[in-house]
Amino acid sequence: QEYYEELIQSKKHDGIRVNYKGDHGKGVCANKDFAEGDLILKDQILVGAQHSLNKIDCVVCSYCFRFIGSVEFQIGHRLYFQSIASSIGCSSERHCHGSDVGSSTCSSGVTKEKSTTLPEEVIESLITGDVSLPFSDHFPLPEIIACQGCEEERYCSQSCADSDWESYHSLLCAGPNTEPPRRSALHKFVEHANETNDIFLVAAKAITFTMLRYKKLKRQNDFQNKSAESNFSLLMEAWKPLSMGFKKRWWDYVALPEDVDASxxxxxxxxxxxLAFTSLQLLKDAIFDAECAPCILFGSHKTWFKLSYHE
Ligand SMILES: [Zn+2]
Ligand SMILES: [Zn+2]
Known part of the structure; x- marks a missing residue:
């Protein structure tokens, strides 16, 4: 409760409050009438990630998820991946979002209709920006800023790149500047997640979010010479925003996919x-930090897996 009041106050909006009702849990209520177009609350998402398969369709900022590059770049990018897909004879497969977990059922939701493949040069000039399409200048998109470490993550602005680095990516970047053991451990972790369930990638962000937040709180604490706060309570504080959304463990909570019989x-x-434990172990190999060990422990019980049901 306190947490929400603080959050709402810090955003300087007094139009809403969070109420608890015994049977129904938390709910957001309005304190006053809103007019159309009023901003009620704006907050940064805690953790999120673009679905791996969606990366084929479009390029978005890894932090705020807005489209980046240009209309031509987006179209070129998509056509490029489509042409790869058709050249290896795989109908542009769509991941079936309903079924989680390992079952890599591909429902080809996308029609593989008339595969009019454009010549490579056309696609290339779309991506490089040598060609402009009519009216695309009416829809300018922010320029792409790549992570300086791995160049895999792309952002709409330096501030998104910096925020992502500060909140998650500094522990997850697997670029050439990362020490080789950690880099290969990260690669193994990501590979496992891609093969099984990419929710683990989001979960990794939840863990690194907590670890990095903890370190930041600790620095502030050391700076103010307050030794009273134990490391553990700082860790609890770091974990707080995520704990607010916690309901149950992922594996107990996730809906049963249609193709799994109730028995x-x-x-x-x-x-x-x-799967979740394997994934956690792989992540631990990459980013383990003894001081944050309880966080990893919590992880295994709470955050780590609760998230996926939002998928
Ligand atoms: Zn952004
Ligand atoms: Zn990076």
């Missing part, structure tokens, strides 16, 4: 639980 529910839940 197999137990083994299904056990299976995704094992």
């Amino acid at each position: 197999d529910e137990d083994s299904f839940r056990q299976e995704i639980r094992d």
